[in-house]
Amino acid sequence: MTTPEQNEFKGRFSLLMDCGAMNDKNWLEGEVKHRTKKFLQLWQHKQKGMVYTISPVTYVQLKENRKGTQKEVLEAAKEEDINTFTVIKSDEKHHAIIDERGVILGYRYHVKPELLETLKETTADLPHTGVNAGKRGNYPTRHYTVWRDYSKEPYESADYRKELPASKEWCDKNSELFEYLSDGLRMISPMTYVRYRGARHYLQARHNLQPLCGIWFGVAINEVVTGSTGTHLDFNDSGYNCVVPWGEYKGGALVLWQLKMIVELEPGNAFFFMGSLIAHNVGEIEGVRNSIDLFCHKNVLSWKDRCDEEWRGNMNE
Ligand SMILES: [Fe+2]
Numbered sequence: 001m002t003t004p005e006q007n008e009f010k011g012r013f014s015l016l017m018d019c020g021a022m023n024d025k026n027w028l029e030g031e032v033k034h035r036t037k038k039f040l041q042l043w044q045h046k047q048k049g050m051v052y053t054i055s056p057v058t059y060v061q062l063k064e065n066r067k068g069t070q071k072e073v074l075e076a077a078k079e080e081d082i083n084t085f086t087v088i089k090s091d092e093k094h095h096a097i098i099d100e101r102g103v104i105l106g107y108r109y110h111v112k113p114e115l116l117e118t119l120k121e122t123t124a125d126l127p128h129t130g131v132n133a134g135k136r137g138n139y140p141t142r143h144y145t146v147w148r149d150y151s152k153e154p155y156e157s158a159d160y161r162k163e164l165p166a167s168k169e170w171c172d173k174n175s176e177l178f179e180y181l182s183d184g185l186r187m188i189s190p191m192t193y194v195r196y197r198g199a200r201h202y203l204q205a206r207h208n209l210q211p212l213c214g215i216w217f218g219v220a221i222n223e224v225v226t227g228s229t230g231t232h233l234d235f236n237d238s239g240y241n242c243v244v245p246w247g248e249y250k251g252g253a254l255v256l257w258q259l260k261m262i263v264e265l266e267p268g269n270a271f272f273f274m275g276s277l278i279a280h281n282v283g284e285i286e287g288v289r290n291s292i293d294l295f296c297h298k299n300v301l302s303w304k305d306r307c308d309e310e311w312r313g314n315m316n317e
Contacts, residue, residue: 009040009044012040013036013037013040015190016036016039016040016186016190017032017033017036019190019191019194020194021186021190021191021193021194022035022036022039022186024197040187043187046094046109047094048093049093050093050094050095050096051091051093051094051095051096052095052096052097052098053086053088053095053096053097053098053261054097054098054099054100055097055098055099055100055105055259055261056259056260057099057258057259058099058100058101058103059099059101059103059105059274059277062105062258062274062277062278063277065258066233066276066277070232070233070235073233073279074231074232074233074279077231077257077258077279078231078257078279080257080258080260082255082262084260085255085260085261085262086260086261086262087253087261087262087264088108088261088262088263088264089264090264090265090266090269092110093109094107094108094109095107095108095109096108097256097259097261097263097273104188104189104272105259105273105274105277105278106256106259106261106263106271106272106273106274106278107184107188107271107272107273108263108265108269108270108271108272109184109269109270110266110268110269110270111177111180111181111244111268111269111270112180113268115174115176115177115180116177116244116246116267116268118173118174118176118177119174119177119244119246119292120246120290122169122170122173122174123170123221123223123290123292125166125170126142126163126166126167126170126221127163127166141220141221141222141223142159142163142220142221143157143159143160143218143219143220143221144157144159144160144163144167144170144171144212144213144218144219144221145157145160145212145213145217145218145219145295145297146203146209146210146211146212146217146218146300147217147218147297147299147300148297148299148300148303149236149297149299153206153207153303154203154207154209154300154303155207155209156209156212157218160212160218171212171213174213175214177244178213178214178215178216178294179214181214181242181244181270181294182214182215182216184242184270184272185215185240185242185272186215188240188272189239189240192239192240193215195238195239195301196211196215196216196217196239196296196301197215198301198304198308199211199217199300199301199303199304202303202304202307203300206307211296213294214294216242216294216295216296217295217296217297217300218294218295218296218297219292219293219294219295220292220293220295221290221291221292222290222291222292222293223290224288224290225252225282225285225288225289225290225291226285226287226288226289227284227285228281228282228283228284228285229281229282230281231255231257231279231280231281232279232280232281233275233276233277233278233279233280234275234276234295235276236276236297236298236299237275237276237295237296237297237298238276238296238297238298238301239274239276239296240272240273240274240275241272241273241274241275241293241294241295242270242271242272242293242294243265243270243271243273243291243292243293243294244268244269244270244271244291244292245265245266245267245268245269245289245290245291246267246268246289246290246291247267247287247288247289247290248267248287248288249267249285249286249287249288249289250285250286250287251283251284251285251286252265252282252283252284252285252289253265253282253283254271254273254280254281254282254283255280255281255282255283256273256278256279256280257278257279257280258278258279259278262283275293275295276298
Protein backbone atom coordinates (compact mmCIF):
# COMPACT_ATOMS: atom_id res chain seq x y z
CA MET A 1 0.00 0.00 0.00
CA THR A 2 1.24 3.45 -0.80
CA THR A 3 0.25 6.51 1.19
CA PRO A 4 -0.98 9.74 -0.50
CA GLU A 5 2.37 11.33 0.47
CA GLN A 6 4.30 8.57 -1.26
CA ASN A 7 2.14 8.93 -4.34
CA GLU A 8 2.70 12.65 -4.39
CA PHE A 9 6.44 12.16 -4.05
CA LYS A 10 6.39 9.68 -6.92
CA GLY A 11 4.44 12.09 -9.11
CA ARG A 12 6.78 14.98 -8.43
CA PHE A 13 9.83 12.80 -8.93
CA SER A 14 8.52 11.54 -12.28
CA LEU A 15 7.77 15.07 -13.47
CA LEU A 16 11.29 16.24 -12.60
CA MET A 17 12.79 13.27 -14.43
CA ASP A 18 10.47 13.34 -17.45
CA CYS A 19 10.65 17.05 -18.21
CA GLY A 20 14.42 17.15 -17.82
CA ALA A 21 14.39 19.79 -15.09
CA MET A 22 17.50 18.30 -13.47
CA ASN A 23 19.54 17.91 -16.67
CA ASP A 24 21.66 21.00 -16.13
CA LYS A 25 22.91 19.63 -12.81
CA ASN A 26 25.20 17.53 -15.01
CA TRP A 27 25.10 14.63 -12.60
CA LEU A 28 26.61 11.31 -13.62
CA GLU A 29 24.04 9.21 -15.44
CA GLY A 30 24.08 6.46 -12.85
CA GLU A 31 23.45 8.96 -10.05
CA VAL A 32 20.65 11.04 -11.54
CA LYS A 33 17.72 9.16 -10.01
CA HIS A 34 19.26 8.96 -6.57
CA ARG A 35 20.33 12.59 -6.52
CA THR A 36 16.98 13.80 -7.84
CA LYS A 37 15.27 11.92 -5.01
CA LYS A 38 17.61 13.52 -2.47
CA PHE A 39 17.03 16.94 -3.97
CA LEU A 40 13.26 16.50 -3.76
CA GLN A 41 13.49 15.21 -0.20
CA LEU A 42 15.48 18.24 0.81
CA TRP A 43 12.91 20.55 -0.78
CA GLN A 44 10.07 18.76 1.00
CA HIS A 45 11.99 19.05 4.24
CA LYS A 46 12.18 22.83 3.73
CA GLN A 47 8.44 22.84 3.00
CA LYS A 48 7.59 21.24 6.33
CA GLY A 49 4.48 22.81 7.84
CA MET A 50 3.88 24.89 4.74
CA VAL A 51 0.60 26.70 4.32
CA TYR A 52 -1.66 26.79 1.27
CA THR A 53 -4.20 29.42 0.34
CA ILE A 54 -6.71 28.60 -2.37
CA SER A 55 -7.28 31.27 -4.99
CA PRO A 56 -10.87 32.15 -5.92
CA VAL A 57 -9.79 32.26 -9.58
CA THR A 58 -8.01 29.56 -11.52
CA TYR A 59 -4.96 29.80 -13.73
CA VAL A 60 -7.15 29.04 -16.75
CA GLN A 61 -9.53 31.89 -15.88
CA LEU A 62 -6.63 34.30 -15.43
CA LYS A 63 -5.34 33.34 -18.87
CA GLU A 64 -8.78 33.69 -20.43
CA ASN A 65 -9.34 37.10 -18.85
CA ARG A 66 -5.99 38.40 -19.97
CA LYS A 67 -7.04 38.43 -23.60
CA GLY A 68 -8.25 42.05 -23.49
CA THR A 69 -6.00 45.08 -23.50
CA GLN A 70 -3.93 45.74 -20.41
CA LYS A 71 -6.31 48.60 -19.52
CA GLU A 72 -9.39 46.40 -19.70
CA VAL A 73 -7.79 43.69 -17.58
CA LEU A 74 -6.72 46.23 -14.97
CA GLU A 75 -10.09 47.92 -14.83
CA ALA A 76 -11.88 44.60 -14.32
CA ALA A 77 -9.39 43.54 -11.65
CA LYS A 78 -9.64 46.81 -9.76
CA GLU A 79 -13.40 46.56 -9.36
CA GLU A 80 -12.72 44.36 -6.35
CA ASP A 81 -12.97 45.91 -2.87
CA ILE A 82 -9.50 45.77 -1.34
CA ASN A 83 -10.94 45.88 2.19
CA THR A 84 -12.34 42.40 1.72
CA PHE A 85 -9.03 40.86 0.57
CA THR A 86 -7.38 37.97 2.40
CA VAL A 87 -4.13 39.04 4.03
CA ILE A 88 -1.34 36.48 3.90
CA LYS A 89 0.69 37.30 6.96
CA SER A 90 4.44 37.02 7.21
CA ASP A 91 5.60 33.64 8.35
CA GLU A 92 8.80 31.63 8.47
CA LYS A 93 7.12 28.75 6.69
CA HIS A 94 6.72 28.32 2.95
CA HIS A 95 3.39 29.62 1.67
CA ALA A 96 1.79 28.65 -1.63
CA ILE A 97 -1.20 30.24 -3.34
CA ILE A 98 -2.76 27.58 -5.50
CA ASP A 99 -5.88 27.32 -7.62
CA GLU A 100 -8.44 24.55 -7.19
CA ARG A 101 -6.48 22.33 -9.56
CA GLY A 102 -3.26 22.76 -7.63
CA VAL A 103 -1.56 25.18 -10.06
CA ILE A 104 0.80 27.43 -8.10
CA LEU A 105 -0.04 31.11 -8.67
CA GLY A 106 2.25 32.48 -5.96
CA TYR A 107 4.89 31.07 -3.62
CA ARG A 108 6.75 32.69 -0.75
CA TYR A 109 9.73 31.71 1.37
CA HIS A 110 12.78 33.24 3.00
CA VAL A 111 16.15 33.42 1.27
CA LYS A 112 19.36 32.68 3.14
CA PRO A 113 20.42 35.75 5.18
CA GLU A 114 23.97 35.76 3.79
CA LEU A 115 22.66 35.93 0.23
CA LEU A 116 20.47 38.89 1.14
CA GLU A 117 23.44 40.59 2.77
CA THR A 118 25.42 40.31 -0.47
CA LEU A 119 22.48 41.66 -2.44
CA LYS A 120 22.25 44.64 -0.10
CA GLU A 121 25.94 45.45 -0.22
CA THR A 122 26.44 44.99 -3.95
CA THR A 123 23.39 47.09 -4.80
CA ALA A 124 24.56 49.91 -2.54
CA ASP A 125 27.86 49.80 -4.45
CA LEU A 126 26.26 50.27 -7.87
CA PRO A 127 27.05 53.54 -9.61
CA HIS A 128 24.36 56.15 -9.10
CA THR A 129 24.79 58.47 -12.00
CA GLY A 130 21.17 59.17 -12.95
CA VAL A 131 19.72 62.66 -13.08
CA ASN A 132 17.75 62.06 -9.89
CA ALA A 133 20.62 60.54 -8.01
CA GLY A 134 21.52 62.18 -4.79
CA LYS A 135 22.24 60.78 -1.41
CA ARG A 136 18.60 60.02 -0.81
CA GLY A 137 17.41 60.51 -4.33
CA ASN A 138 14.84 58.47 -6.13
CA TYR A 139 16.95 56.20 -8.21
CA PRO A 140 15.35 55.02 -11.40
CA THR A 141 14.74 51.35 -11.94
CA ARG A 142 17.52 49.67 -13.84
CA HIS A 143 17.16 46.67 -16.05
CA TYR A 144 20.00 44.25 -16.39
CA THR A 145 18.69 41.75 -18.86
CA VAL A 146 18.81 39.99 -22.15
CA TRP A 147 15.66 40.85 -24.05
CA ARG A 148 14.39 41.52 -27.55
CA ASP A 149 12.37 44.74 -27.16
CA TYR A 150 11.97 46.49 -30.52
CA SER A 151 14.46 44.12 -32.08
CA LYS A 152 14.48 40.93 -34.14
CA GLU A 153 17.36 39.44 -32.22
CA PRO A 154 18.11 39.33 -28.46
CA TYR A 155 20.58 41.77 -26.92
CA GLU A 156 21.79 43.01 -23.54
CA SER A 157 19.75 45.94 -22.22
CA ALA A 158 21.11 49.49 -22.42
CA ASP A 159 21.38 49.79 -18.61
CA TYR A 160 23.49 46.66 -18.46
CA ARG A 161 25.88 47.77 -21.21
CA LYS A 162 26.07 51.35 -19.99
CA GLU A 163 27.00 50.27 -16.47
CA LEU A 164 29.60 47.68 -17.41
CA PRO A 165 31.75 46.45 -15.74
CA ALA A 166 29.80 47.23 -12.51
CA SER A 167 26.64 45.58 -13.88
CA LYS A 168 28.43 42.33 -14.68
CA GLU A 169 30.18 42.34 -11.30
CA TRP A 170 26.82 42.83 -9.57
CA CYS A 171 25.37 39.85 -11.45
CA ASP A 172 28.43 37.72 -10.72
CA LYS A 173 28.47 38.55 -7.03
CA ASN A 174 24.80 37.67 -6.70
CA SER A 175 25.03 34.51 -8.78
CA GLU A 176 24.66 32.32 -5.70
CA LEU A 177 21.37 34.05 -4.84
CA PHE A 178 20.15 33.61 -8.42
CA GLU A 179 21.07 29.91 -8.41
CA TYR A 180 19.29 29.50 -5.07
CA LEU A 181 16.14 31.12 -6.47
CA SER A 182 16.45 29.17 -9.73
CA ASP A 183 16.48 25.96 -7.71
CA GLY A 184 13.28 27.24 -6.08
CA LEU A 185 11.63 27.75 -9.46
CA ARG A 186 12.84 24.31 -10.57
CA MET A 187 10.72 22.81 -7.77
CA ILE A 188 7.80 25.25 -7.87
CA SER A 189 7.31 24.91 -11.63
CA PRO A 190 9.69 22.46 -13.34
CA MET A 191 8.02 23.11 -16.70
CA THR A 192 8.63 26.87 -16.48
CA TYR A 193 12.22 26.20 -15.52
CA VAL A 194 12.72 23.97 -18.54
CA ARG A 195 11.03 26.46 -20.87
CA TYR A 196 13.32 29.30 -19.75
CA ARG A 197 16.34 27.05 -20.05
CA GLY A 198 15.40 26.20 -23.63
CA ALA A 199 16.63 29.63 -24.74
CA ARG A 200 20.08 29.24 -23.22
CA HIS A 201 21.65 27.23 -26.00
CA TYR A 202 20.45 29.55 -28.78
CA LEU A 203 21.47 32.68 -26.89
CA GLN A 204 24.96 31.29 -26.50
CA ALA A 205 25.36 29.79 -29.96
CA ARG A 206 23.87 32.61 -32.01
CA HIS A 207 24.73 35.73 -30.04
CA ASN A 208 27.26 34.74 -27.39
CA LEU A 209 24.74 35.85 -24.76
CA GLN A 210 23.74 34.32 -21.45
CA PRO A 211 20.79 34.76 -19.12
CA LEU A 212 22.02 37.24 -16.51
CA CYS A 213 20.27 36.02 -13.35
CA GLY A 214 20.41 32.25 -13.00
CA ILE A 215 17.60 30.78 -15.06
CA TRP A 216 15.94 34.20 -15.52
CA PHE A 217 17.05 36.38 -18.43
CA GLY A 218 17.25 39.46 -16.27
CA VAL A 219 16.27 41.66 -13.37
CA ALA A 220 14.71 45.00 -12.55
CA ILE A 221 16.46 46.65 -9.60
CA ASN A 222 14.20 49.08 -7.78
CA GLU A 223 15.95 51.22 -5.22
CA VAL A 224 14.56 53.46 -2.55
CA VAL A 225 10.88 53.09 -3.27
CA THR A 226 9.02 55.10 -0.65
CA GLY A 227 5.41 55.30 -1.80
CA SER A 228 2.91 52.78 -3.09
CA THR A 229 3.26 51.76 -6.74
CA GLY A 230 0.62 51.82 -9.46
CA THR A 231 -1.35 48.69 -10.23
CA HIS A 232 -0.09 46.95 -13.32
CA LEU A 233 0.44 43.71 -15.16
CA ASP A 234 3.88 42.79 -16.40
CA PHE A 235 2.44 42.14 -19.82
CA ASN A 236 5.78 41.36 -21.43
CA ASP A 237 6.85 38.76 -18.88
CA SER A 238 6.34 35.04 -19.06
CA GLY A 239 5.92 32.45 -16.31
CA TYR A 240 7.01 33.43 -12.81
CA ASN A 241 8.57 36.68 -11.67
CA CYS A 242 10.54 36.44 -8.49
CA VAL A 243 10.59 39.46 -6.18
CA VAL A 244 12.98 39.90 -3.26
CA PRO A 245 12.56 43.09 -1.18
CA TRP A 246 14.95 44.49 1.43
CA GLY A 247 15.42 47.64 3.45
CA GLU A 248 14.08 49.27 6.59
CA TYR A 249 10.35 49.49 6.07
CA LYS A 250 6.90 48.64 7.24
CA GLY A 251 4.09 47.83 4.84
CA GLY A 252 5.06 47.28 1.23
CA ALA A 253 2.79 44.25 0.87
CA LEU A 254 1.94 43.02 -2.61
CA VAL A 255 -1.70 43.35 -3.60
CA LEU A 256 -2.88 40.61 -5.99
CA TRP A 257 -6.13 41.96 -7.39
CA GLN A 258 -7.92 39.08 -9.13
CA LEU A 259 -6.87 36.76 -6.31
CA LYS A 260 -8.27 39.19 -3.73
CA MET A 261 -5.16 38.74 -1.65
CA ILE A 262 -2.56 40.90 0.00
CA VAL A 263 0.77 39.18 0.52
CA GLU A 264 3.01 40.58 3.24
CA LEU A 265 6.63 40.65 2.15
CA GLU A 266 9.36 41.03 4.72
CA PRO A 267 12.93 41.94 3.86
CA GLY A 268 14.52 38.76 2.54
CA ASN A 269 11.33 37.07 1.40
CA ALA A 270 11.32 35.65 -2.09
CA PHE A 271 7.94 35.74 -3.77
CA PHE A 272 7.35 33.89 -7.02
CA PHE A 273 4.20 34.84 -8.91
CA MET A 274 2.67 35.17 -12.35
CA GLY A 275 3.15 38.89 -12.86
CA SER A 276 1.87 38.83 -16.44
CA LEU A 277 -1.51 37.42 -15.40
CA ILE A 278 -2.09 38.88 -11.95
CA ALA A 279 -2.66 42.64 -11.64
CA HIS A 280 -0.50 43.80 -8.73
CA ASN A 281 0.91 46.75 -6.86
CA VAL A 282 3.03 47.41 -3.81
CA GLY A 283 0.99 48.86 -0.94
CA GLU A 284 1.90 51.87 1.19
CA ILE A 285 5.45 51.84 2.50
CA GLU A 286 6.74 53.37 5.71
CA GLY A 287 10.49 53.72 5.38
CA VAL A 288 12.59 52.65 2.43
CA ARG A 289 12.08 49.52 0.42
CA ASN A 290 14.37 48.18 -2.29
CA SER A 291 13.66 45.15 -4.41
CA ILE A 292 14.79 43.01 -7.26
CA ASP A 293 12.31 41.53 -9.69
CA LEU A 294 13.62 38.64 -11.77
CA PHE A 295 11.86 38.13 -15.07
CA CYS A 296 11.92 36.57 -18.53
CA HIS A 297 10.44 38.52 -21.38
CA LYS A 298 8.05 36.65 -23.67
CA ASN A 299 9.75 38.02 -26.74
CA VAL A 300 12.94 36.06 -26.01
CA LEU A 301 10.92 32.88 -25.61
CA SER A 302 9.04 33.47 -28.87
CA TRP A 303 12.46 33.93 -30.52
CA LYS A 304 13.55 30.65 -28.92
CA ASP A 305 10.45 28.93 -30.33
CA ARG A 306 11.34 30.24 -33.78
CA CYS A 307 14.88 28.89 -33.37
CA ASP A 308 13.37 25.51 -32.38
CA GLU A 309 11.23 25.53 -35.51
CA GLU A 310 14.17 26.40 -37.74
CA TRP A 311 16.18 23.65 -36.13
CA ARG A 312 13.41 21.10 -36.63
CA GLY A 313 12.97 22.32 -40.23
CA ASN A 314 16.67 21.77 -40.92
CA MET A 315 16.47 18.29 -39.42
CA ASN A 316 13.60 17.37 -41.77
CA GLU A 317 15.29 18.56 -44.93
FE1 LIG B 1 5.35 44.14 -11.56
